[in-house]
Amino acid sequence: xxxxxxxxxxxxxxxxxxxxxxxxxxxxxxxxxxxxxxxxxxxxxxxxxxxxxxxxxxxxxxxxxxxxxxxxxxxxxxxxxxxxxxxxxxxxxxxxxxxxxxxxxxxxxxxxxxxxxxxxxxxxxxxxxxxxxxxxxxxxxxxxxxxxxxxxxxxxxxxxxxxxxxxxxxxxxxxxxxxxxxxxxxxxxxxxxxxxxxxxxxxxxxxxxxxxxxxxxxxxxxxxxxxxxxxxxxxxxxxxxxxxxxxxxxxxxxxxxxxxxxxxxxxxxxxxxxxxxxxxxxxxxxxxxxxxxxxxxxx
Amino acid sequence: xxxxxxxxxxxxxxxxxxxxxxxxxxxxxxxxxxxxxxxxxxxxxxxxxxxxxxxxxxxxxxxxxxxxxxxxxxxxxxxxxxxxxxxxxxxxxxxxxxxxxxxxxxxxxxxxxxxxxxxxxxxxxxxxxxxxxxxxxxxxxxxxxxxxxxxxxxxxxxxxxxxxxxxxxxxxxxxxxxxxxxxxxxxxxxxxxxxxxxxxxxxxxxxxxxxxxxxxxxxxxxxxxxxxxxxxxxxxxxxxxxxxxxxxxxxxxxxxxxxxxxxxxxxxxxxxxxxxxxxxxxxxxxxxxxxxxxxxxxxxxxxxxxxxxxxxxxxxxxxxxxxxxxxxxxxxxxxxxxxxxxxxxxxxxxxxxxxxxxxxxxx
Numbered sequence: 001x002x003x004x005x006x007x008x009x010x011x012x013x014x015x016x017x018x019x020x021x022x023x024x025x026x027x028x029x030x031x032x033x034x035x036x037x038x039x040x041x042x043x044x045x046x047x048x049x050x051x052x053x054x055x056x057x058x059x060x061x062x063x064x065x066x067x068x069x070x071x072x073x074x075x076x077x078x079x080x081x082x083x084x085x086x087x088x089x090x091x092x093x094x095x096x097x098x099x100x101x102x103x104x105x106x107x108x109x110x111x112x113x114x115x116x117x118x119x120x121x122x123x124x125x126x127x128x129x130x131x132x133x134x135x136x137x138x139x140x141x142x143x144x145x146x147x148x149x150x151x152x153x154x155x156x157x158x159x160x161x162x163x164x165x166x167x168x169x170x171x172x173x174x175x176x177x178x179x180x181x182x183x184x185x186x187x188x189x190x191x192x193x194x195x196x197x198x199x200x201x202x203x204x205x206x207x208x209x210x211x212x213x214x215x216x217x218x219x220x221x222x223x224x225x226x227x228x229x230x231x232x233x234x235x236x237x238x239x240x241x242x243x244x245x246x247x248x249x250x251x252x253x254x255x256x257x258x259x260x261x262x263x264x265x266x267x268x269x270x271x272x273x274x275x276x277x278x279x280x281x282x283x284x285x286x287x288x289x290x291x292x293x294x295x296x297x298x299x
Numbered sequence: 300x301x302x303x304x305x306x307x308x309x310x311x312x313x314x315x316x317x318x319x320x321x322x323x324x325x326x327x328x329x330x331x332x333x334x335x336x337x338x339x340x341x342x343x344x345x346x347x348x349x350x351x352x353x354x355x356x357x358x359x360x361x362x363x364x365x366x367x368x369x370x371x372x373x374x375x376x377x378x379x380x381x382x383x384x385x386x387x388x389x390x391x392x393x394x395x396x397x398x399x400x401x402x403x404x405x406x407x408x409x410x411x412x413x414x415x416x417x418x419x420x421x422x423x424x425x426x427x428x429x430x431x432x433x434x435x436x437x438x439x440x441x442x443x444x445x446x447x448x449x450x451x452x453x454x455x456x457x458x459x460x461x462x463x464x465x466x467x468x469x470x471x472x473x474x475x476x477x478x479x480x481x482x483x484x485x486x487x488x489x490x491x492x493x494x495x496x497x498x499x500x501x502x503x504x505x506x507x508x509x510x511x512x513x514x515x516x517x518x519x520x521x522x523x524x525x526x527x528x529x530x531x532x533x534x535x536x537x538x539x540x541x542x543x544x545x546x547x548x549x550x551x552x553x554x555x556x557x558x559x560x561x562x563x564x565x566x567x568x569x570x571x572x573x574x575x576x577x578x579x580x581x582x583x584x585x586x587x588x589x590x591x592x593x594x595x596x597x598x599x600x601x602x603x604x605x606x607x608x609x610x611x612x613x614x615x616x617x618x619x620x621x622x623x624x625x626x627x628x629x630x631x632x633x634x635x636x637x638x639x640x641x642x643x644x645x646x647x648x649x650x651x652x653x654x655x656x657x658x659x660x661x662x
Contacts, residue, residue, distance in 0.1 A: 270468065273463070
C-alpha cells in the first residue's frame with residue numbers, strides 16, 4: 001500500500017472535509033466563549049436536511065442550501081439559549097444532540113417510511129469537479145471531489161486571517177477573551193456570541209451536506225458516527241485557532257482513511273478510531289504541563 | 300422606601316397570600332423538572348400531531364407498553380441501568396463537573412467483569428467479577444481527576460476524549476483476542492452457569508444486579524445528605540472558590556467523585572454482561588443509550604440522589620414504551636430520544652425565567 005499515492009491523499013481530503021467544517025464551527029464558537037459540543041447533532045441534522053432537500057427538489061445544491069438554513073435555525077436554540085439567556089451550553093448541547101438523533105430517525109419513518117437507510121432511486125448527490133480531471137496533481141486530488149471540499153480549506157484560512165488581522169476579528173476575539181472589557185468598549189457581547197454560533201450552525205449544515213451528498217449519496221441513521229466529536233477534539237487540539245485546524249483535521253482524516261484501508265486488509269480499525277482522541281489528550285497533557293501554570297483553569 | 304398608610308389592615312389580602320404561596324411552590328426543587336417534563340411532552344405532542352398521528356394514542360401506547368405487567372420485569376431492569384448511569388453522571392455533577400465518559404467506564408466494567416467471570420471457577424466468580432469492574436472502571440474514571448487538577452484539562456473534556464479510546468480498545472478485544480471461535484458475530488463465548496448474576500425468583504431480566512444498583516443509590520443518598528464528604532461536594536458545586544477558601548481539598552474530592560462515578564458505571568456494565576445473554580457483544584452495551592438516558596435523568600434531578608429514581612422512571616418508561624408504541628400505534632420509536640432531548644433543552648432553558656425576572660440589569 002502506498003501512503004503517498006494521490007488517490008490516498010484524495011481519500012484523506014474527502015474524510016477531512018466534513019470534520020473540518022464542523023471544527024471551524026466549533027472553533028468560532030469557542031473564540032466568542034460559547035463551548036460548543038452540539039456539532040454532532042447539528043451535522044446529523046444537516047445531513048438529513050440535505051438529503052431530504054435534494055430528494056424533494058431534485059437539485060443537490062438546493063439540498064445544501066436547505067441544510068444550511070435549517071441547521072442555522074436549529075443552532076438558534078444553542079445560540080440564543082447560551083448567549084441571551086445564559087443557559088449552560090453543555091446541557092443544551094447534550095439535549096440538542098439527543099434531539100437530532102431522535103428527530104432524524106422519526107422523520108425518516110414519517111416522511112419516507114423507511115428506517116435505517118434512505119437512498120431512493122434518483123437521489124442527486126453533489127457533482128464532482130470533473131473539469132479539473134486533466135490537470136496534473138490537481139486532477140487526481142480534486143477531480144473526483146465536490147466543490148465543498150476545497151471550499152472548506154478556503155473558509156478555514158479566510159476565517160483565521162479575518163480573526164487575526166481585521167478589526168472585526170479583533171472585536172470577536174475580545175468577546176471570548178474578556179466579555180466585560182468588550183462590553184465596556186461598546187461591543188454587543190450577546191449578539192456577537194449569538195450570530196457566531198448561528199454561523200457555526202450553517203457550517204455544520206454544510207458539513208452534513210458534504211457527508212450525505214458528497215462523501216456518499218445516502219442518509220443513514222446516526223451517520224455522523226462521532227465526526228462531530230472528532231471536530232470537538234480538533235478544536236481543543238489547536239486551541240481554537242482556525243489557521244491550524246486544517247492541519248489537525250487532515251491528521252484525523254488521514255487516520256480515518258488509513259483505518260478504512262486497514263479494514264479492507266482485514267486488520268483492526270479500532271486503533272485508528274481511537275487515534276484522534278488519544279492524540280488530542282496527549283497533546284493537551286503535553287502542552288498544559290509546559291504552559292499550564294500561567295493559564296487560568298478553563299471550565 | 301414608602302411608608303405604609305396607618306390604616307393598612309393587619310391581614311394580608313388574599314391575592315398576596317396566593318402569590319406568596321405560588322412563589323414558594325415555584326421555588327420548590329421538584330417544580331422545575333416537572334414543568335420541564337410537561338412542556339417537553341406538549342412539544343412532543345405537537346410534533347406527533349404535525350406528523351399526522353394522534354399524540355394521546357401514542358403516549359397511551361408508551362405507558363401501556365412499559366407498564367404492562369408482562370413487561371414490568373424488563374422495564375425494571377432498564378430503570379436500574381439508567382439509575383446506575385445516572386449515578387455516574389450525578390456524583391461529579393454534585394461538584395459542578397460533567398462526566399461525559401460514561402460509555403468508556405461502562406464498557407470497561409463489562410470487559411473486566413467478563414474476563415474475571417470467565418477465568419474464576421465456582422461461586423466466587425460473580426463477586427470477583429463485580430470487584431474487577433469496580434476497580435477497572437473506577438480507575439479509568441479516576442484518571443480524569445489528576446488530568447483536571449494537575450494538567451488543567453477540565454473533567455468534561457478528559458472524559459469526552461478518554462471514552463472513545465476505551466470503547467475502541469474494548470471493541471478490539473471483543474473482535475480479536477476474546478472473540479468466540481467459529482462465530483461470525485463480533486462477540487465472546489458465553490459465560491458458564493456459575494459465572495452468571497444470581498437470579499431474583501423466576502424473573503427473566505431483573506436480577507440481584509438491580510438490587511446492587513439500588514444499594515449504590517442508597518449509599519450515594521446517605522453520603523450526599525448525611526456525611527461531610529457529601530456536604531463538601533455540594534459546597535464545591537455551589538461555589539468552588541468559597542469551598543477552597545473554607546479548606547476543602549478539591550484535588551481529593553475530584554479523585555473520589557470520579558472514582559465513584561466510574562465504579563458506578565462499571566457496575567452497570569458488569570451487571571449487563573453477567574445477565575442474559577451472558578457475553579460481551581460488540582456495541583451491545585452502548586446501543587441502548589443508557590449513558591445519555593442516565594445523564595438526562597441526572598440532569599433532570601439536578602444531581603439530587605432522592606430525585607434520580609423518579610426521573611429515571613420517566614426515561615425507562617420512554618425507552619421501553621417507545622418500542623411498544625412503534626408496534627401498536629405505529630409511531631416511530633425514535634420519538635423516545637427526541638423527547639429525551641426536548642426535556643433536557645427545556646430544562647437548560649429554564650434560565651429564560653431568571654432573565655425575565657431580573658430584567659436586563661446584567662450585561
